[in-house]
Amino acid sequence: MEELNCETVFTLPVIGGISESVVVTWIIMAVLVLLSVILVRNLRVENPGKVQLALEAAIGWAQDFFEGILGKENRRYFPYLITVLLFLGASNTIAPLCGFKPPTKDLNVTAALAVMSMCLIEYSGIRKNGLKHWAKHFAQPVPVVAPIMILEVVIRPLSLCMRLFGNMLAGFVVMELLKTVVPVLVPIPVSFYFDIFDGLLQAYVFVFLTALFMNEEME
């Protein structure tokens, strides 16, 4: 059961303990920043290379995907959503690829992401329709539903956070149990389902739901 805890890796003098998930998050951040600097060098309009074609296909897919949900006029939110998608995709699949524990297994990481999503959802609504309309929409069909609508502001990020955390922790626990029971060969196909497929699916679902809630808020 000690695999479930997040250990403190080292202690800084003022801030306090730095946990494992923070360090893994830093590593992922560094890799993503380096990749995004390296991959966009030497981009050409004519005669593009293989890397550029793959990059364009991936970014084009992500932009089309968000454009289908949010519409063309909300392009300003796409970079944030694609960044979260990349970060979650990297951090959910890091366990079989690099051997770190996935940082999304820590409740604090998913809670921070969900709070950021909550701010973005409410901000997009306020920016589109104005503060007055945003305050009014809580009593929208009938004023009786106002408590439920206000609760929804908190429940939406809570469910985002718990869904991601629960899925990653469940996959992690199942993989650890399986590794203690059968350490050879059997964990490989199971790892493909629990770590890679489920991790990518949860990253997709997280940004999909964030975009969907934003769209709902902007109506």
Added chain:
Amino acid sequence: METLIAIGAGIAVLTGIGAGIGIGLATAKATEAIARQPEAEGKISKTLILGCALAEATAIYGFIIGLLIIFFLQ
């Protein structure tokens, strides 16, 4: 006491029944819909994934409650 905690955690995980039935029904309807209208497959699978994620959340809540029971009642 230990036994009662284990039983409680086991009962919390019974939420998985609801999520299983829900996802099963959704997938059955989605396959029917794709068989009837194969050209709408993209939209149907997008909606199916969303519905599955929302239905699955209940099972995940049960799992988290089970974990909390085991860790905090000991």
